[in-house]
Amino acid sequence: MTAAATGWVPVVCAAAAAALALPVRPALRRPAAAAAAPSVGWLHRHRLVWSLLAGIGAVVFVQGRAGPAAGMVAGIVCWVAIGRAEPADVRRRRDAVRRDLPHVVELFGATLRAGSAPAEGIALVCAALPGAAGDRLSGVASRLALGLDPVDVWSSLADDPQLARLGRTLSRAHATGAPVVASVERLAGDLARAARTETEERARAVGVKAALPLGLCLLPAFVLIGIVPLVVALLATLEL
Template identity: 25%
Template structure:
């Protein structure tokens, strides 16, 4: 899945960023029902950071292409960071709820915090979080597939078992009985 997300992220940011100056190519926002997944958002962020953007500039760029709720929340964070508000205080307002926006903001905050405070490259941490989230998603999908196969087995057995008994077992027993009593 990561192999598919990376080219998509690169193309998206190339279209978005255009050049390294502050000019941003206008891009239509996605609606809330078509919200991007958190690993894809992190991939977009990683592409922007690889191109030399600062953390706040990369967050601004990604905020313009994600759904309106998350984009607005990240935009508020970057605006407060530009005003000199501390990292944890900037994220405190948008990470409160348990919705998709709150969860995405918590992941972004936790992923980028060490880089913001210590000045280290955020790319290794972003890649580790993407790998972890993709692994969790894969595990979740596999467990749901296992549950689905069990749920499908019962109706299938209830349909095929009577047919097997009527078409297979009963004729064999009657043929055996005829041979035995004849």
């Protein structure tokens, strides 16, 4: 690659480093929208910079006439891959909803057992257990408080991966006239068992994943203590 072609690479890299170092000014939004919108991670925030760096790296690596084409392909692939990656904030909120949901449903069942109406009970739960699950259910509580059809309100949760079971259970109970308390308590038991099973599976997975690093750590000691003395003794025997 010629000097003219490579001269701009340090300049672009320096500009990219400066762009990554500059603080990002938050956009001015209304308080409600700011609370509802998840924050964008640094990977998505600097999506263009990473794509440019990937393209530059491909150009420098490939060189020749195929360098620009390789850089364009690498930049596009990096742009698409980052766009499809799930932001860390979204993943954390999803995990928080899945972790809090058994407690939310259990407390909701307790309020229903105490005689509260579903609209009042879900509002009490959202106030008592603030968090990711409570934030998502606060809209349901507001719509129920306005007197909307409970079947339609609970059915609106069908598109939520974490709250779909709760929505289906409540909408089916209201549509068929089944006891709401029994349905909610049964769902709370199912969610609690699923949470315990998931915790046990994660604990077992930790042991399996830790086996390889521990084995690699013990391998040098095994070689030095078990194999090296045998090899030295064998060589000494052969020399004799």
